[in-house]
Amino acid sequence: MTTKQPGVEPQQTPESLDECRRCALWEHATQAVPGKGPRHAPMMIVGEQPGDQEDLQGKPFVGPAGAMLDRALAEAGVARKEVYVTNAVKHFKWEPRGKRRLHKTPAQREIDACHYWLDRETGDVAPKVIVALGSTALKSVLRDSKATLQASMGHAIEQEGHAIVATYHPSFALRAPDPETRERAYKAIVDALREAHRLVGHHRKER
Numbered sequence: 001m002t003t004k005q006p007g008v009e010p011q012q013t014p015e016s017l018d019e020c021r022r023c024a025l026w027e028h029a030t031q032a033v034p035g036k037g038p039r040h041a042p043m044m045i046v047g048e049q050p051g052d053q054e055d056l057q058g059k060p061f062v063g064p065a066g067a068m069l070d071r072a073l074a075e076a077g078v079a080r081k082e083v084y085v086t087n088a089v090k091h092f093k094w095e096p097r098g099k100r101r102l103h104k105t106p107a108q109r110e111i112d113a114c115h116y117w118l119d120r121e122t123g124d125v126a127p128k129v130i131v132a133l134g135s136t137a138l139k140s141v142l143r144d145s146k147a148t149l150q151a152s153m154g155h156a157i158e159q160e161g162h163a164i165v166a167t168y169h170p171s172f173a174l175r176a177p178d179p180e181t182r183e184r185a186y187k188a189i190v191d192a193l194r195e196a197h198r199l200v201g202h203h204r205k206e207r
């Protein structure tokens with residue numbers, strides 16, 4: 001079967017993530033990093049792409065950003081084991097800096113190519129609420145390359161039977177140059193997770 005999307009070369013539909021060649025990111029990554037969590041979790045959290053640690057371990061959000069996400073989830077009263085966690089792009093995009101591998105933001109064509117996998121996960125998990133962490137996740141989840149965090153934060157967006165809550169990526173809260181911005185970003189993440197948790201409860205009552 002051939003799948004065509006804007007900016008994505010027509011190609012065979014891959015059988016598995018490890019076999020995926022829908023874009024070139026697989027070439028320099030250790031492995032593809034699939035999402036993780038309960039099959040029918042009511043909340044799905046979508047990040048940008050695996051980082052250095054995630055690439056090596058093959059699991060999402062296990063590096064420093066993952067530790068911050070764990071802290072924010074605990075503060076918001078959400079158990080991580082009840083959440084499905086994944087990324088918009090499944091292979092680590094990086095550039096060498098000395099002996100280190102530095103994160104590089106995925107291009108729109110790579111986000112589009114990898115949306116194939118996010119779509120499958122969203123269909124399988126069927127979450128009530130999706131939390132988009134950062135601009136890449138938001139663009140992928142909304143399927144809108146022009147979507148911005150600024151315009152989307154602070155209110156839930158209803159789409160195809162689930163609510164989308166947008167906030168900063170934990171990496172931004174870790175790396176912002178000044179402590180005030182870091183603190184503000186972290187608080188926004190906690191607030192967004194709290195709101196997502198509330199919306200999950202709201203959806204449960206409606207059933």
Ligand code: SF4
Pocket residue numbers: 017020021022023024025026032089090091110113114115117
């Ligand atoms: S980043 Fe996504 S689309 Fe690109 S090769 Fe990896 S799994 Fe496939």
